[in-house]
Amino acid sequence: MFSDRDIKNAIQDKSLIVDPFRPESIRPAGLTLHLGEKILKPSPGVTVDIKKKILPNYSDTIITEDSPYKLEPSEFVLGHTLEKVTVGNDLGFLIEGRSTLARLGLTVVQTAMLVYPGHKERAVTLELVNHSSNPILLYPGMKIARVVLIRLDSPCENPYDETGKYAGQESVGAPVFKDEFTELDK
Numbered sequence: 150m151f152s153d154r155d156i157k158n159a160i161q162d163k164s165l166i167v168d169p170f171r172p173e174s175i176r177p178a179g180l181t182l183h184l185g186e187k188i189l190k191p192s193p194g195v196t197v198d199i200k201k202k203i204l205p206n207y208s209d210t211i212i213t214e215d216s217p218y219k220l221e222p223s224e225f226v227l228g229h230t231l232e233k234v235t236v237g238n239d240l241g242f243l244i245e246g247r248s249t250l251a252r253l254g255l256t257v258v259q260t261a262m263l264v265y266p267g268h269k270e271r272a273v274t275l276e277l278v279n280h281s282s283n284p285i286l287l288y289p290g291m292k293i294a295r296v297v298l299i300r301l302d303s304p305c306e307n308p309y310d311e312t313g314k315y316a317g318q319e320s321v322g323a324p325v326f327k328d329e330f331t332e333l334d335k
Contacts, residue, residue, distance in 0.1 A: 151298035166235035184293040229272040229321035238304040254281025267308020
């Protein structure tokens with residue numbers, strides 16, 4: 150796990166690129182990221198079938214300082230980080246929500262905590278859920294998540310953005326299913 154010194158060194162040697170970068174985002178053992186402006190909300194009424202690739206439609210909302218997104222109790226939406234992040238082939242990171250927001254009932258990442266080595270110049274998708282009984286307003290630029298950086302023992306052979314299904318995604322997008330099932334031996 151990287152300390153604040155390690156993070157500064159990774160930024161200096163460009164094995165970690167964060168754009169825009171704010172020095173005050175560096176924490177003792179992590180990095181704070183902020184909420185981007187686009188929110189995707191799945192439309193209700195569809196029985197999701199991953200095998201048949203039946204998915205809900207998503208509506209998008211652009212949030213502003215004057216027009217935040219009102220995340221209702223039990224509501225799920227997709228968001229993204231304001232920052233575009235690049236990690237080298239020997240770095241990965243875990244992204245998690247902030248304790249302060251969790252104390253209000255907001256989770257930021259459901260299960261997709263790992264951002265693979267070779268993630269390049271892209272925002273990170275966030276899975277936002279309000280577990281509170283009160284609505285929570287989401288503003289662009291608010292502190293939303295923390296990153297814990299980890300160094301691999303050796304660089305990966307297949308950097309994510311050379312083969313990953315979300316390579317080149319600009320901000321936030323709906324799920325993509327590719328090779329989700331394998332044939333079982335009979």
